[in-house]
Amino acid sequence: MLDSAVRGHRKHLVSIQSAVSKIGLCEPDKDQTPPPSSPAASPRAALEQGNIQTVPIGYITSCFSVKNGTPRQPTICGPSRAELRIQQSVFNNPEHALVGLEQYSHVWIIFLFHKNGHLSYKAKVKPPRLNGQRVGVYSTRSPHRPNALGLTLARLDKIDGDTIHLSNIDMIAGTPVLDIKPYIPEYDNxxxxxxxxxxxxxxxxxxxxxxxxxxxxxxxxxxxxxxxxxxxxxxxxxxxxxxxxxxxxxxxxxxxxxxxxxxxxxxxxxxxxxxxxxxxRQDQVSDSPKAEAPxxxxxxxxxxxxxHSAIAGWIREPPVSSLEVRFTPQAERELADFLPPHLSGPSESDRPRFKFLRSPEEAAAAIRGVLSADPRSVYRRTRCRDRLFFFTLDTADITCWFGQSFAEVLQVRPVEQHIASL
Structure with missing residues (x-):
């Protein structure tokens, strides 16, 4: 009731300000500089001019806690999982906003790249898959763009009250989500x-x-x-x-x-x-001359x-090839020591436990997906001599190194233990 009263109060204030500005009683003093937002006196005028104030409907809780090692696309790491809880500040009954969404298998997630740092962007960028070649920013999905909006197609596993359980995601923990839309192949494909x-x-x-x-x-x-x-x-x-x-x-x-x-x-x-x-025939890449159509x-x-859809050639056949992923015997033993989140027992309380991943085998598949796509930046790949690479997956810290056309996992340790050792 309080939240509803606050929203109603804000609406009344906005309507009063709009009415006063129309009759000319809200003119600023001559000695004062008018605020930048004075032309947009009402939310409707601001919306018509393309100026809106976004409000996150929720924040992602993900198996990826930092940008390093997070997949650049959702199809890279299938076992990756996340949860999204709709905030009560947006809807009094958040679960009501999700009624009917369980009938879909996939959803579009519109989010913010909130870890872009200084928010710099350029007209041309260097996608990692192009290994240093420049293309226009709007022909890529680079996070560094004038409006730091992200779009991902996630699998909808289940809905539990006001919480959505997702997989096949490429978002880190704490990502602000702006909107959810169902994926409909008849419209989107x-x-x-x-x-x-x-x-x-x-x-x-x-x-x-x-x-x-x-x-x-x-x-x-x-x-x-x-x-x-x-x-x-x-x-x-x-x-x-x-x-x-x-x-x-x-x-x-x-x-x-x-x-x-x-x-x-x-x-x-x-x-x-x-x-x-x-x-x-056009999709096939061949050095031989093209045969003429009958x-x-x-x-x-x-x-x-x-x-019919068409994509850039470097998406299907990038200059950077997929890497072979290996595990050392020590890394395999350390990964097998992790417990799934649904198992519990007093004799196994000292063993590390996953929060999102369901088994060590699923964690191994997720690690292979991340490393086979070479998560390093172009600088680290071409100029940096240090071949070691660190990233976090769920509750595990992964240490690996990159060789010629392969990546090898050296160590898999719990996050708490890794932080304590530092």
């Missing part, structure tokens, strides 16, 4: 969007043909034929269209307009197969081609 549009178009063509021929009773059978049409390859599509058109024409004496529709669908499927073939004349364009 261009390939799924095009396939969905194709199915709608084919069903629309089938409906029109039914209306013209008057075959209302046969609609269910035709739906199955048309829905399965695009999932076949070119040869099957040709045979199915030919057979279906012949059989239907023999039984029902189809209208000429329906035959034209079937021919258009056949040409569309043929051209789509050719587009996919040419796209797959000379096929089609009256219809390649519908939906622009819907």
């Amino acid at each position: 261009p390939d799924s969007r095009m396939n969905s549009d194709d199915a709608v178009d084919i069903l629309k063509l089938q409906k029109d043909s039914d209306d013209q021929s008057g075959l209302k009773s046969e609609r269910s059978d035709d739906d199955e034929d048309f829905c399965g049409f695009l999932s076949r390859d070119k040869s099957e599509a040709d045979i199915s269209v030919t057979d279906s058109s012949q059989s239907v024409s023999a039984q029902f004496s189809l209208h000429n307009d329906l035959r034209d529709v079937l021919e258009e669908v056949k040409a569309y499927a043929t051209q789509r197969d050719l587009c996919q073939l040419s796209r797959s 000379d096929v004349t089609v009256d219809h364009p390649c519908y939906g081609e622009e819907a």
